[in-house]
Amino acid sequence: MTALAALLLRRPDVLLLDEPTNNLDVGARRRLYEAVRDWPGVMLIVSHDRELLALVEQVADLSGGSVRLYGGNLAAYEALLAAEQGASSS
Numbered sequence: 001m002t003a004l005a006a007l008l009l010r011r012p013d014v015l016l017l018d019e020p021t022n023n024l025d026v027g028a029r030r031r032l033y034e035a036v037r038d039w040p041g042v043m044l045i046v047s048h049d050r051e052l053l054a055l056v057e058q059v060a061d062l063s064g065g066s067v068r069l070y071g072g073n074l075a076a077y078e079a080l081l082a083a084e085q086g087a088s089s090s
Contacts, residue, residue, distance in 0.1 A: 001028050014042045021049040
């Protein structure tokens, strides 16, 4: 958490976070979520934390050797995937 706090205080133009909520207690996670919501710059997050991914503005899906970008948070991404799968099975 100390290293993450130091990064947040430096306010870089671009911040890359790989599984930032791993090994954080509930209070530290809440502080990180608040920092993500308030972040003024670009933040690239790799995470399996669904609550964290609910805060993002865009989702990138890396699969099949390509990257697809989706506007919106995790819920919007999942809804779009469900719609695409429904359309392809019709």
